[in-house]
Amino acid sequence: MSILHELTYTTNAVPEERHANYLLEVKNFSLTIERVEKGYTPERLYVIRDFHLKIHHGEIVAIVGASGSGKSLLADAILGIHPKNSMIEGTVNFEKSPLTEKRKKQLRGKDIMLLPQMTNALDPLMKVGKQVQTFIKQKNKQKVLKSIFQKVGLSPTIIKEIPSTLSGGMIRRIFIAMALASEAKLIIADEPTNGLDLEALDELLLQLKILANDHRAIVMITHDIEAALKIADKIAVFYAGETVEIVPRKNFTKKGEKLRHPYTKALWNALPQNGFVPMDSSQPSPSIVIKGCVFSDQCPKATKICRIKKPKLQEISDNEMVRCLYA
């Protein structure tokens, strides 16, 4: 059995008294973008419509879902780096008190850290070692840096390279190195393992798991459901700006029998190893106000009621939620 496997199956069970003691709590969260441009009619985009997430210290929650459903903007909003022309509403608590824009600024890069999806977030001219080193607080920075590079599987010679000479996988390793260097309590990793081979993937997932075992909370945004299932405690499924389901890892089984939401099922069965089944249409545009269920245009189980009545996110257990009239 691999170390990753062992670590994963020693679950980070949450003791009773910590149940309500969330590190991050997001409730009824929405983000709307106003696009005003000379010569065009103003656009209002309901990018995030209704998002919910709770995460404890030491927990790993994966966010999976449709491309363009608002995952990266959600991460930006928690960090306070969302676009200037966007408005956010809802509750975001960090360590039990509201995460105001001012607090976000204070905590950014310190208690809360973002590993970005886009590789152009790195400074193209600065040596990558230096970019990682800015997060190291300990003395003896050089030594710490070297040991971090070793942990993420990068040769020490890479320390002096600039980003353009690194491969796709090596850039992902640099981002994980930044997480290891920081002392952040909450790490939001946007597609942290995109484009890695299996061996490298397991290496980096192991590092994330070790961080979680050190009581850090990790939000892992990813399209790689298989990777998510290797380390995440639960999976939040995102579609058209809404949390449609929160699923404990164990419920992802063969044909997805235990998944409650029709979108989650469709997503699972679209994986190449599970059938590679596409859908004919796509997610509704964020410019549309949706009256009923956001998935009703694509859902194989939709009824007339689905188009007019908006399903609420129902709590099934502490770790399980679903938003469907018929789940």
Next chain:
Amino acid sequence: MLEIKNISFKYERSDWLFKHLNFTIEQGEIVGMYGKSGSGKTTLAKIITNYVSPIEGDVIIDGEKGEFQGIYPVQLIWQHPEKVVNPKWKLIEVIEEVEGLDKEIINILGIKKEWFNRRPSELSGGELQRFCIARAFSPNTRYIVADEITSMFDAITQAQIWHAMMKLVKQRNIGLLAISHHIHLLEKISDRIIDFNNICNVR
């Protein structure tokens, strides 16, 4: 036929990434390729599509090598779309740059009209990648190298895009090299699969 003939390459301060590398791609065929991270797949993709010159060897396109007029017949779809689209351009400009691009492709790839008026930073990763895929299908294109292009998509969109791509390459008789770490994906889309580390003749 696209012939990769005896290609060898190393960066200035590095070891050889590959030596005397040989393989071919027929028109209308999808060839899958996987290999270890950092071993040189993207570098090979750049050589095949004429962004980097090999130290030794040739890339022969339907029997010809050397100069081509206009858009290069072998197009690269990059691993990271954010690095190759001009951040100041609107997406409409990005698309219009490709002469004679067929509007059907835009629909097939699920590109929405409302995105045209935006700049790259105003789109999600997967949305931007669709423009880069569309751009590769110019009327001049005979071969495409797709470097890990669908790890930006959710599984449903990934399936949608590949079903569309498979149809397009057959219709237009385009040869496609698909580089990916996802073996299950390659098994679904490829006519045959190459292990890069097996053909690069180093170590």
